[in-house]
Amino acid sequence: MPYRSPVSEIRFILDHVVPLAPVSATERYAEATPDMVEAILTEAGRMCDEIIAPTNRDGDLTPARLENGVVRSSPGFKEAFAAIAEGGWVGIAADPEYGGMGLPQAINVSVNDMLSGANLALQLNPLLTQGQIEALESHASDEIKALYLPKLTSGEWSGTMNLTEPQAGSDVGALRTKAEPNGDGTYAVSGQKIFITWGDNDCVSNVCHLVLARLPDGAPGTKGISLFMVPKLIPDENGNPGVANSLKVVSLEHKLGIHGSPTCVMSFEGATGWLVGEPHKGMAAMFTMMNNARLNVGVQGIGVAEAAYQKALEYAQDRVQFTPIIEHADVRRMLATMKADIFAARSIALACAVALDMGHATGEADWKARAALLTPIAKAFGTDMGIWAAGEGVQIHGGMGFIEETGAAQYLRDARITAIYEGTNGIQAMDLVGRKMMDGGKAAMALLQEVEDEAKAARATLPDLAEDVWAAAESLRESTEWLVEQDMQDRFAGAAPYLRAFARVLGAHYHLRAAIAAGEGSARAKLAAVYIRRLLPQYAAALAEAKDGAQPLYDLTVEDMGA
Amino acid sequence: MPYRSPVSEIRFILDHVVPLAPVSATERYAEATPDMVEAILTEAGRMCDEIIAPTNRDGDLTPARLENGVVRSSPGFKEAFAAIAEGGWVGIAADPEYGGMGLPQAINVSVNDMLSGANLALQLNPLLTQGQIEALESHASDEIKALYLPKLTSGEWSGTMNLTEPQAGSDVGALRTKAEPNGDGTYAVSGQKIFITWGDNDCVSNVCHLVLARLPDGAPGTKGISLFMVPKLIPDENGNPGVANSLKVVSLEHKLGIHGSPTCVMSFEGATGWLVGEPHKGMAAMFTMMNNARLNVGVQGIGVAEAAYQKALEYAQDRVQFTPIIEHADVRRMLATMKADIFAARSIALACAVALDMGHATGEADWKARAALLTPIAKAFGTDMGIWAAGEGVQIHGGMGFIEETGAAQYLRDARITAIYEGTNGIQAMDLVGRKMMDGGKAAMALLQEVEDEAKAARATLPDLAEDVWAAAESLRESTEWLVEQDMQDRFAGAAPYLRAFARVLGAHYHLRAAIAAGEGSARAKLAAVYIRRLLPQYAAALAEAKDGAQPLYDLTVEDMGA
Structure with missing residues (x-):
């Protein structure tokens, strides 16, 4: 199927x-x-x-x-x-x-x-x-x-984002690409960019590059970076693709996955560009774009997980070893936890999207803060979950999962990039405990308050599950109160497990909502039980790790690590 | 490097x-x-x-x-x-x-x-x-x-194991390969086998196939299976490779990883074979071989993890984003937990090997039982850890990790098979809670008693770490007492998380030993602290999951899973 x-x-x-x-x-x-x-x-x-x-x-x-x-x-x-x-x-x-x-x-x-x-x-x-x-x-x-x-x-043209250079990945401010004024309002953009997704293609009649570059008077670091539109073909007076710009694809990368997506090394050699936004404000413009991109990359993990799940589910019904393997408890465990985790990640991502929409529509700061809070969680959890689910999909296929013709392995290879691009998941976690807690944890607390209130109300209907969700949220809230008092290095040392714990609790929250909506004994309630009893408990270990602080990690010196 | x-x-x-x-x-x-x-x-x-x-x-x-x-x-x-x-x-x-x-x-x-x-x-x-x-x-x-x-x-010839057939993977008893007596003490072996690792190669002058097949009077299922030696070239009177046998490699698989290892579809067409061991006792012979193979597959995960760790450690020292990325807390977390987990898995594998050796040397049943108990843990934990560590290695490389030329991705692709072959990790977990607990948990309890005794003794030297290890072992012991009282289906439903919890506790035990041996303030003690504070806490969530039983998994019907 x-x-x-x-x-x-x-x-x-x-x-x-x-x-x-x-x-x-x-x-x-x-x-x-x-x-x-x-x-x-x-x-x-x-x-x-x-x-x-x-x-x-x-x-x-x-x-x-x-x-x-x-x-x-x-x-x-x-x-x-x-x-x-x-x-x-x-x-x-x-x-x-x-x-x-x-x-x-x-x-x-x-x-x-x-x-x-x-x-x-x-x-x-x-x-x-x-x-x-x-x-x-x-x-x-x-x-x-x-x-x-x-x-x-309309999709006649496509767009790219040109940030990364060999020496400037997460440290975007280290970029060297230059933009010199041509005197006619345009700029000559020169430099090399790497990891440019769909940097060229024959599906469209023009490829529009948004390029981060430094103006001659641009300060070092991120504050001196500006954003330019640099089209492959310069539009003529009618707005149609005209003469070729001075840019080219130097090579394509040979990657673990997403082979159908050309990842380009781009060279700009005095290419004509137009400033987008204010001079030296390129990073701010880039961040606008990046926030939604991050949410949508989280969603990529979910989409691949869904496809991997469907394939594994079908295989488990067809493949007979004694019985159809879906009747084996361990295979069933894998499938049930995959499905439960996909639901959790999808709900978190859609909650983030709804908050974004409410922020846009109402202008309310609370909605914007919620969207900002949920973005790194949706991105990192969605992609980590996607990689995990694709791995379980391979495992359910047994030896056939390792054979490329089956297709299960492709999902694993494809999904792996999602934890890396648009800011690695480590950077997402740092964003969560850093920038997104600059409000002293206010947005996080408001969300956790909702989780606890709903869990309390759910005690009447689903007492066991509701109690587990309430306790987890309470524990996460205490940890959050602790977290915002720590210095940045200690927060960063626990950022990844803290994010994971947050996702675990939110996932439980949405499962509980689904169970309440669909009613006791429903498929939703049964899936919620699987999540809350089998996956939610991981929050406690994650919070314990999150609170261990930076010192023990640095006590272990680089020399110790190599010995 | x-x-x-x-x-x-x-x-x-x-x-x-x-x-x-x-x-x-x-x-x-x-x-x-x-x-x-x-x-x-x-x-x-x-x-x-x-x-x-x-x-x-x-x-x-x-x-x-x-x-x-x-x-x-x-x-x-x-x-x-x-x-x-x-x-x-x-x-x-x-x-x-x-x-x-x-x-x-x-x-x-x-x-x-x-x-x-x-x-x-x-x-x-x-x-x-x-x-x-x-x-x-x-x-x-x-x-x-x-x-x-x-x-x-001497390595002049190489050997293979021919178990799997398209319909007979984990269910070895479903195999259809036949062996008919030739009347001269040899047998004519006919059938097709798949997933035959190194089924042929030009590194050696002969390839010796051990083939599971059914004699004409063999009962259905595993009890009617016999083992045959079927050489590629039939040895002549001097024992040198002679005439070609009636077998061939039909095709090679196109795999996710271990590309250098030819995975063959083999066809035996009345090939001459010699019975190994008693008729119909092939499975027992296969199991002899399989137990050590399982331990050594666990070790494969460890070896690949080590290589992935070394590569990531070097990259993290060389790659500068603001500072060398090894100075970033989240990268350091990944490296430290990789190193800590590799140590844990390696110690478990070597403990299993030492128990095997003691069993061979002394013939003592307790050593044999310990080796048997540790084998599925060493296999499943070593390989799960290997895949995880190879994934972290990719992640530390950022975008470069997704580029095949870097080599980090190869470790991930190669490692993936180790959780599947020689009995999937799900089968290892079932072996642990099933066969390996047929003694009522005696071997497990004896080992946990040692863990607790040592942790108690270590309280004088490293009180915090020792206390954590003791508490975890105590909790695992209680869960084990519970487990052996459950019916098989409930055990199987919790088998994988139970195995993971067991490995977490054993890893902590060996880290504690290392810390005591090397002394407070040593690199070993610092690494033990990372493991015990950051990874050991996972045991509790795993045990909670292990005890959830089968019913909730089956309450969720196949129809529910597809909806």
């Missing part, structure tokens, strides 16, 4: 677990009625199942390749991308003024979830373009908006 | 953590003096570093291939294998009567650890041969021993 988009699962979450209703009730998103959402998700799901998913293995077997300086996409990708563009899926959340649908991020995230499960390598193309659209909407001049946004939104 | 065999680490463990001294004190292993062990490990380590490790990447890039029915090994493998054979490393633990060194398994396991870190794909070749030697030593007739053992021990 091929991949089937989890439309009804997403619908259930948006109806009952992290309701979209408050979003639809705002003026901005009034169009996102239940009927509209149903129609959108059904249509996107159909495309993912019928058109996108069948290209997934071809992308793995026949990676994108560089031919005379031009990237040739994997077989079938051009047609699959055309379906995405024609359906308007690039611009789900984009401004209607430039051709977008103007729908909530919650819908966009849901479609990205399904697209990621269908073909992660291909999905990166519209995802990067979405990030670029968002950056331009927030920071670009009206001229640039008018020129680029319609074509990006 | 290329791979460096962890000779001094292994020496420390064998001197202070799971001492080899009692083994050397037996008559059987009197030759294994400290000086001898030092010389052996140093020499093996030198070979691994200088000759074996440099071939690792070549094996990945240029997989073994099938050419006119013959397997051509990866570049450099023939020469590397020759070094292993010439050094006598195939026969470290083999009977001196047939040219082996007759040394303890603890030494063999140590060398296999280093070989696995150097080149896992290649190491499988001598490992499988070692398994075959052991099976022949225990079950074959004197004629077969005299004919095959010298050549297998």
